[in-house]
């Protein structure tokens with residue numbers, strides 16, 4: 001992790017915003033800015049200093065993981081007093097805080113007790129840096145995707161009549177953990193039969209039956225980074241309408257991939273898939289965006305959606321996941337993770353996309 005470079009860019013952002021310093025409280029962001037993996041830390045980054053404030057439990061770990069930071073210990077109940085000492089020492093007057101992370105309760109307390117003139121909401125400074133992934137991040141993301149890919153091949157052996165969705169989910173998660181994942185990047189979705197028309201049907205106790213479509217949507221959390229994959233497979237021969245739906249979704253997925261490159265707006269890529277699905281008469285059954293950025297968080301910038309006004313740049317990692325969901329019939333979604341490139345994207349997901357009938 002090139003923390004030095006991240007700090008340099010962060011400070012450019014501070015200067016642009018006319019801030020002396022910022023307090024970083026969101027877990028993904030303090031990890032990104034320092035390398036610290038613990039669950040309790042405040043970063044105080046000024047134009048000249050980088051301070052990591054944590055408690056007794058994490059001192060040794062913080063010193064090891066965040067060597068570019070001066071680690072400062074606070075006692076129970078003395079966090080604000082500790083920050084005030086550092087504020088005085090570093091002579092800062094304006095301090096940004098992460099508006100999307102601080103609860104109202106914490107904000108009120110900070111506002112009241114911090115010896116700072118300007119306590120200013122900061123929107124997405126670290127998130128902006130995180131949008132473009134560097135080589136180290138891409139290597140970790142690639143591995144996270146590979147674990148999910150392998151889990152897909154593995155779990156196909158378990159998709160049989162009478163098995164419950166939760167057993168399939170457990171098998172996926174067990175496999176991923178044995179492969180090095182620290183966990184799942186979100187609650188595993190296994191939606192079979194009519195449940196597959198629920199785009200986010202988390203695995204239930206429903207048993208699989210012949211003729212069921214089975215949508216699997218899950219991901220590995222590996223080295224702090226998330227992967228995200230969806231495939232819909234069929235247990236026995238599906239109905240003609242489901243076959244038709246599958247082929248439309250596949251076509252929309254493949255064609256939008258070709259347009260997911262540098263210089264395109266998020267909404268332009270979304271529109272490619274949307275128009276294909278609309279033309280086939282299923283427009284109203286594709287009710288979500290085409291894709292989302294993935295990294296330390298499962299959903300982050302940029303977005304492929306009708307509202308996506310961001311220009312695609314090399315090194316962005318995004319999902320491409322069109323779907324059609326018809327209540328009473330079922331649903332299909334196909335999702336890959338890609339890296340934006342000059343022309344064709346680098347498709348990280350390798351799992352087979354041709355229709356699988358088990």
Ligand SMILES: [Mn+2]
Pocket residue numbers: 228229292319321335
């Ligand atoms: Mn997704």
